[in-house]
Amino acid sequence: MILRILVNALALAVATWLLPGIRLSYEGEPGGAALTMLIVAAIFGVVNAVIRPLFIFVTSPLLLITLGFFLLVVNAALLMLTSWVCTQFGVPWHVDDFWDAFWGALMVSIVSFVLNSFVRPRGQVHS
Numbered sequence: 430m431i432l433r434i435l436v437n438a439l440a441l442a443v444a445t446w447l448l449p450g451i452r453l454s455y456e457g458e459p460g461g462a463a464l465t466m467l468i469v470a471a472i473f474g475v476v477n478a479v480i481r482p483l484f485i486f487v488t489s490p491l492l493l494i495t496l497g498f499f500l501l502v503v504n505a506a507l508l509m510l511t512s513w514v515c516t517q518f519g520v521p522w523h524v525d526d527f528w529d530a531f532w533g534a535l536m537v538s539i540v541s542f543v544l545n546s547f548v549r550p551r552g553q554v555h556s
Contacts, residue, residue: 450529
């Protein structure tokens with residue numbers, strides 16, 4: 430679980446670094462920025478665990494019609510929701526608008542997929 434949070438933190442950090450519409454407005458020592466990204470990743474994980482299944486259930490007809498492409502919109506909405514929750518808790522991480530969230534969610538998905546391919550699947554033991 431901690432490894433998954435680290436992967437999400439790194440993926441969110443890449444999106445924050447590459448996209449101008451996703452900002453970490455932390456001023457201080459670099460370790461504090463890393464801790465902030467870990468907090469954002471934890472919030473993102475909770476939002477994905479709690480809200481994502483509901484979003485997918487409600488939008489399932491659109492997901493079927495678009496052959497799953499509407500999932501990109503769902504992921505963007507979840508990233509914007511994460512930004513809102515961060516604002517409520519005083520975490521200095523923000524997504525400007527939907528399109529920044531859309532491209533950020535796509536980037537987070539790609540980076541997470543690549544990084545998770547290096548992480549051992551749950552329950553698998555080395556022999």
